[in-house]
Amino acid sequence: MGSHPHTPSLPTPTTPAGQEGLAALLARPDRAVIALDFDGTLADIVPDPEQARAHPGTVEALAALAPRVASIAVITGRPAGVAVRYGGFAGVAGLDHLVVLGHYGAERWEAVSGTVRAPAPHPGVAAVRAELPGMLDRFDSWRGTWIEEKGQALAVHTRRAENPQAAFEALRGPLGELAARHGLIVEPGRLVLELRPSGMDKGVALTEYVRETGAGSVLYAGDDLGDLAAYAAVEKLRTEGPHGTPGLLICSGEAEVPELAARADLLLPGPEAVVGFLSALAQRL
Template sequence: MYKEPPLATPENLAAWMAAASRLLLMLDYDGTLVPIAPTPDLARPDPELLAILQKLSLSPGRVVAVISGRKLAELQKLLPLTGLHLAGSHGAEIQETGGKTYRLFENRKLEENISSLERVARECVANSRGFLVENKGISLALHYRQADPELARQVLDSFIKRAAPIMGKNRLELLPGKKVLEIRPRGVSKGKAVQYLCRKYAGALPVYIGDDRTDEDAFMALREGCGILVSSQPRPSAATARLPSPREVYKMLLLLAL
């Protein structure tokens, strides 16, 4: 059931997590670990954040995972840390702490369908400014953060209409986000990655922190522990607590690493 989660403080959350004998800390990337940027390539972690994540991921009794809509290969470059779990493409691709990687979802025809949708998206965008089309292999993202709002509405309407037949035949779904429209396979979600990690680390206190629509799947997958929404404004969510911004997330992680 969705309701507005109460505002929490980094101090209280860090103290609560520090008291757990075993902690499974799962975090979204964009809008959670780092602020949303005009384009995805500009959203990069600073050295201080990397140092904190490294310390936490190597701390006894703590497991740290980053679960993102970004491709796994991209996360590996952004977060080249030892002992960190990475889950890319909304949890479809996973890297274990030892470096072993595998997919929770396989569909040989999927990449062909995503490529077809990429062509449709690029035709709809044409030469319009402010759009970015991202082919992630098993999903597609159409970013419009820098586009004129009225033009963005027209482009999105055209794309959704043209994409519908491909999606309907291939069990794909639309997922609106923060100035981005994504298409992914049905059955793939961050919630699946959360369930996998909770099974793998049964007995640890599970905490998931995220900011966007895709993170609601992760919040709902938690049967215990805590989901923390990152949002400057109150809004209905399956999370149980709220932090205002990535800055407060950083402060919480810093306190937890002390």
């Protein structure tokens, strides 16, 4: 594809595997799956997650890119419907190839139908919902923490506590015990502890989706510990079969989660840069 004078240049991945992933995507975009986390990747992290919205330009970039690739999948721990609403993804021309895999893939919204498919909630979530407020009251560090209702899961945020990191550390063990008692697990993130059923994670969701679409390459962008499972899935896909599935791993936010940054092929400073990359990619294609 010849360079166009107005085509913005794409940053070069720093690893051979990432360079191979990008080259495969550019060579056969019609077989590429672009998979993206939502919070911290397409939306800036904000003190109140209910105020999170897709970064300006996100929908335009995705609508420009979607017709040129096999599929765009937003993979998030949020309920699918919430991510669709906060992302502004519904009813957008050009976004027919978009799916939102919510609750780590347990829920699915497809732009082409505009509907969400979701399983019945795990009974442990209701039990934890009833016990959680009383449990938080017994801790000095609960002030400023708050519970986010996610339907299939619950999340305890410590971002607004007097000492957010201390509150996070103090609650991690007790919340782990509470979750285990009701058959749930705790997923730690950036000053958030999520109590949810095990068995679904972003890696499982991504692997199943790549297989379902028969993708020839995959790009994944994320920013937090919950994205490590998706990173591992891409690393595994690269090695499977006679030739593997080339993949490109992007880390949004260079210093926030060192474990993620260390495994990324390309570091971008945050959602604005991720959206800029997706726009540049759409123009290249």
